[in-house]
Amino acid sequence: MRYTKEQIATALLLFQATGSPETVIRTLGYPSNPMLYKWREQYPAYCAVPKQRHFKHTSADFKLNVIRRCFVDGESVQLVSDEIGYTPSSIYGWYRRYQAKGSLSLMKKPDTKPSAAKESPDDLEAIKAQMLDMQMEIDILKETINILKKDPGVDQTSLRNREKAVIIDILKYKYSLPSLCNKLRISKSSYYYQEKVLHAVDKYLALRKHIIELFHQNRDIYGYRKIYSLLCNEGKTLSEKVVRRIMKEECLCVKTKRKRKYNSYKGEITPAVKNLVDRDFHADSPNQKWLTDITEFSIKAGKIYLSPIIDCLDGMPVTWTIGTSPNAELANAMLRNAIAKLSPDEKPILHSDRGCHYRWPEWIKITEEAGLTRSMSKKGCSPDNSACEGFFGHLKIEMFYGHNWDDYNIDQFITELDSYMVWYCEDRIKSTLGGVSPLKYRRRLGLAV
Numbered sequence: 001m002r003y004t005k006e007q008i009a010t011a012l013l014l015f016q017a018t019g020s021p022e023t024v025i026r027t028l029g030y031p032s033n034p035m036l037y038k039w040r041e042q043y044p045a046y047c048a049v050p051k052q053r054h055f056k057h058t059s060a061d062f063k064l065n066v067i068r069r070c071f072v073d074g075e076s077v078q079l080v081s082d083e084i085g086y087t088p089s090s091i092y093g094w095y096r097r098y099q100a101k102g103s104l105s106l107m108k109k110p111d112t113k114p115s116a117a118k119e120s121p122d123d124l125e126a127i128k129a130q131m132l133d134m135q136m137e138i139d140i141l142k143e144t145i146n147i148l149k150k151d152p153g154v155d156q157t158s159l160r161n162r163e164k165a166v167i168i169d170i171l172k173y174k175y176s177l178p179s180l181c182n183k184l185r186i187s188k189s190s191y192y193y194q195e196k197v198l199h200a201v202d203k204y205l206a207l208r209k210h211i212i213e214l215f216h217q218n219r220d221i222y223g224y225r226k227i228y229s230l231l232c233n234e235g236k237t238l239s240e241k242v243v244r245r246i247m248k249e250e251c252l253c254v255k256t257k258r259k260r261k262y263n264s265y266k267g268e269i270t271p272a273v274k275n276l277v278d279r280d281f282h283a284d285s286p287n288q289k290w291l292t293d294i295t296e297f298s299i300k301a302g303k304i305y306l307s308p309i310i311d312c313l314d315g316m317p318v319t320w321t322i323g324t325s326p327n328a329e330l331a332n333a334m335l336r337n338a339i340a341k342l343s344p345d346e347k348p349i350l351h352s353d354r355g356c357h358y359r360w361p362e363w364i365k366i367t368e369e370a371g372l373t374r375s376m377s378k379k380g381c382s383p384d385n386s387a388c389e390g391f392f393g394h395l396k397i398e399m400f401y402g403h404n405w406d407d408y409n410i411d412q413f414i415t416e417l418d419s420y421m422v423w424y425c426e427d428r429i430k431s432t433l434g435g436v437s438p439l440k441y442r443r444r445l446g447l448a449v
Helices: 005-018 021-028 033-042 060-071 077-084 088-101 121-146 161-171 177-184 188-198 205-217 224-233 240-249 328-339 361-370 382-400 410-426 438-444
Strands: 289-292 295-299 302-311 317-323 349-352 373-376
Touching (some): 005 021, 005 033, 021 033, 060 121, 077 088, 121 177, 161 188, 177 188, 317 410, 328 361
């Protein structure tokens, strides 16, 4: 990634002000440690970090920080040496002492001269407390990464109280509770509240199991709104937000994936008819307006095509045919089956796109003999047949995308597709129909047995 001069200048000026590469990276989100020091060498005008004046003796905390920067974070020993004012040999010496005898070897050695004042016990206790505090920070970061799966650069104080309570539960046998609460900036009362919530009995346990069953029973395709509708149909009274939270906690997510769809347009074979539907997909009774189209399913075993007729009253598939070729017979057979279900006085408008299947002489002959009125979308205008396109969208998201069909042959896939179409008519609930399936909706209106 290339950075502008303004970005480089900002990083170097911040480095000059703080003297800490970690602060620069945490604040700006860029660059890496090596790149920051490389910019420092290339653009001295932007950054002139003065060497720190060091004293005869420095603290163990200071030495531990230098060791971490050089041998854990991977910063250049020479560049760190230039920054702090100690020679590289001093840094390597600290590192060897730390490896051999631990952090206590980095503390100031007591003066053996008789006239020198010995180090007071209070100073030693302060150093030990500081080292314990550093170790606590390391343990908190380690558990935040391992248990909460957070990024290593996360600010522990920005965690939610529930997450902080989880960390405290793990470390409270190693460190005192007040020190952990102080380090994570959470009050003891808040911790005890979260502790009670974490160990409380799940009052939604039975509901949780039922929601999981409903999700899997309905092909793993229902979101929280449809699950909520199913629960309401069962007479259960609860909040929609509770259903959404439980599904999120149980990772009940609908898988989606989109692919390029099949296009049946082959040119102007016969004259097109007018668009009589004109995007008005409302119908007051069954078999008043029909929509049709063909969609493709591509699996490892081959390609399968579905040709349905959708009723505008409730979106129910009146009939459908499934085949391995998008030929005229696929569409014509579907149309004959649909016409066979009409009563003598029913003459619906049949709307389609400008695909070749709906412009062959045989299709036109079948519609004229049955007294159907043809209607067509504008060329290349999918919104003119959006209700049918929407049906295909729901079908593929719920039944096709996100599933592995590699082990299915053509016949098995056709059986599964046909099963979904039957389920869609009889059992799949629709919010636009009051949370019931198309068949149950017609039974409510007295239009079906």
